[in-house]
Amino acid sequence: MKIFSTLSGQKEEFAPQDNEVKMYVCGVTVYDVCHFGHALSYISFDVIRRYLEFRDYKVKYVQNFTDIDDKIINRSNERNIPWKELVEKYIGEFFVDMDALNIKRATLYPRATEEIPMIIQVIQTLMDKGHAYKADGSVYFRVKSFPGYGKLTHQTADDMRVTETSETEKKEDPLDFALWKAVKPGEPAWLSPWGDGRPGWHIECTAMSIKHLGKTLDIHGGGQDLVFPHHENEIAQSECFTGVDPFVRIWMHNGFLQLGADKMSKSLGNLVTIKQALERNSADAIRLFIISSYYRMPLRYSEEALDAAETGIERMRQALKAEGKTGAEVLDAELYITRFIEAMDDDFSAPQAMAAMFELVREINRGSERGMDVGRAQQVLKELAGVIGFTLQEARKLDHSQEEKILELISRRNAHRKAKEWKQADEVRDQLLKMGIAIEDTPKGTTWKIAK
RNA sequence: GGCGGCGUAGCCAAGUGGUUAAGGCGGGGGUCUGCAAAACCCCUAUGCAGCGGUUCAAAUCCGCUCGCCGCCUCCA
Incomplete structure (x- = not known):
């Protein structure tokens, strides 16, 4: 299996230290609900994790919550609720x-404050x-004390443009970053040997990942936006702390x-x-939309593409319902399993794995029409879907009375059809469609589903 | 100023030196069906932003040009 590492800038043969893969993915700062970008990141890593498990690795997957920082403090002040309450609310929403x-x-799911x-x-x-x-x-962390600083970003500390902040003058060097922030009036704080305060942003990931996964992680992931400064700083802190290089064997981003410049171009x-x-x-x-594009490529949010994915997923679901003949060929x-594995083994090339799955879908439907036994193939499709994380469940959010009504209308329509009263039969179908129900006549009878 | 990415059919999107350029969606034409729906079959890029170059051979490598974007400040 090959995985691309941001650190080396190339695909590397993946060989975890032992059978249990130590995997850490940066989590959210809990001051608001999650957005589509979080879905993109966490679905991507969910697929990666599921695939590793499919390939018989045990995965210890750690994801943190940043539950104290400036944004949380500001938001709790704005809303006039305790920071702890805010944090609990959004962890729940997460x-x-x-x-x-x-x-x-x-x-x-370790939390910074714990x-x-x-x-x-x-x-x-x-x-x-x-x-x-x-x-x-x-x-503050003394950046120049770590010669390797910049190796993840592929820059040297001297190349970096420095942005002045209110804290700049306290630092020895503008690049230095906070490990511990002194308390300000009215802010939550914890006791430390250096006075009351709270942890800086980057340090929590170093502390938590080393505590729960050891001095060297197999995989550390996150969004591309975290490469600098967050992960660069993590490397510096961690390798200086443990004296072990590397802190992380494969960095994945x-x-x-x-955002599409067009449709949802609301205020930034x-x-x-x-x-x-x-x-x-x-x-x-949503998962198919995300997975259809390679995880390392930027993804443009597109409702058109999301709807296309919806149709594609429906076709997968349909293939699971296709009738086969037991005892036949x-x-x-x-x-298709082989092709799926080949694709995913190459740095989780899910788009190609999807191509294999859709071809399997076609084979199942074709086989079904030709009277073959497609049971095993459907089982394979189901299994591969599970590796990707598709449920292929239909959304039926109806209560019993609605369902009874639907079944009653369907049998009424079938009575009309039997009597060749096509007009009346079509009227019942239209009535169902107005209720948001689409029907299909199959050799085995009439089925229904929620219309698009 | 530095680092990095992208530009492939109507749309989304794989492919990073060599058979007919994956797959999805959409569209056109068929088959099946009372009609639909679903499914299946056929068609839908002699072409990979543009211009040069390397090579027996390039979407794929090199150079330049144009266009778009990310990071260097909090962000998955």
């Missing part, structure tokens, strides 16, 4: 959204080793979501939330 998208739960002792230990060690210094109640930052996306499209369609689907 799980609602992730579950709705059929994203498997991580093994562990790892303060480890964070303090890491910072203290960095200070003892001369990689960090205290200034005005805060602690998914392409960033681009007004992203489509996951909840909004799920109102328009099924979780499967068995449709051989093993070729």
Whole structure:
């Protein structure tokens, strides 16, 4: 299996340290609901994780919550609710959204504020080793003390343009970044050897990943936007802390979501939330839309493409319902498993895996029409769908009385059809369509589903 | 100023040196069906932003040009 690493800039043969893959994916800062960009990132890594498991690796998947930072503090002040309450609310929303998208739960979800002792230990060690210094109640990382700084970004510290901030003058060097932020009036704070304060953004991931996964992770993932400064800083902190190089064997970054300049070009930052996306499209369609494009490429949000994915998913679902003849010639689907694996083994090339799946779909339907036994092939399709994370479940959000009504109308229409009263039969069909129900006459009778 | 990405059919999107340029959606024409729907079959890029170059051979490598985008500040 080959995986592209941002660090080396090329595909590398994947060989975890042992059978359990140590995988860490940067999580969200919980001050708002998740948007489509989060769906893109977490679905991408969900597929990667599922595929690793399919290939018989155990995966220990750790994803953090950043539950204290400036945005959280600001938002809680704006809304006049305690930061803790805000954080709990959005952690809850996070799980609602992730579950709705059929994203498997991580093994562990550590939170920054629950790892303060480890964070303090890491910072203290960095200070003892001369990689960090205290200034005005805060602690900063001394970037120039780490010769490898910039290796992930493929730049040297000297090439970087420095943006001045309010803290710049406290630092020895403008590139230095905060490990510990001194408390400001009215802000939540934790005790530390350097005075009250809270952890800086990058340090939590170092502390949590090392604590839960060890000094060297197999895979560390996140959005492309995290490469710099977040992951660059993580490398610096972590390798200085442990003295072990590498901190991460394979750095994976998914392409960033681009908003189509056209349709949803609302004011900047007004992203489509996951909840909004799920109102328009099924979780499967959202996943297919995301997976149809290679994970490292940028993805442009497109409602047209999402709807196309919806139609494609419906065709997959349909193939699972196709009738086969038991005892007849068995449709051989093993070729498609091979093609699927070949595609995914090459840096999780899901678009090509999708091509294989859709060809399998066609084979199943064709085999069904030719009276073959397609049961095994359908089982293969189901299994591959599971590896990708498709449910292929139809959304039936109807209650019993509605369902009874539908069945009653269908039998009324079939009575008309039997009597060749086509006009009346068509009227009943139109009535159903107005209720949002589409029907299909099959050799085995009439079936219905929610119309698009 | 530095680093990086992208430009492939109406739309989305694979393919990174060599058979007929994946797959999805859409469109056209058929088959089946009372009609639909679904499914299946056929067709839909002599062409890969443009111009040069390397090569027996390039969408794929090199150079230049044009266009779009990301990062260097919080962001998955």
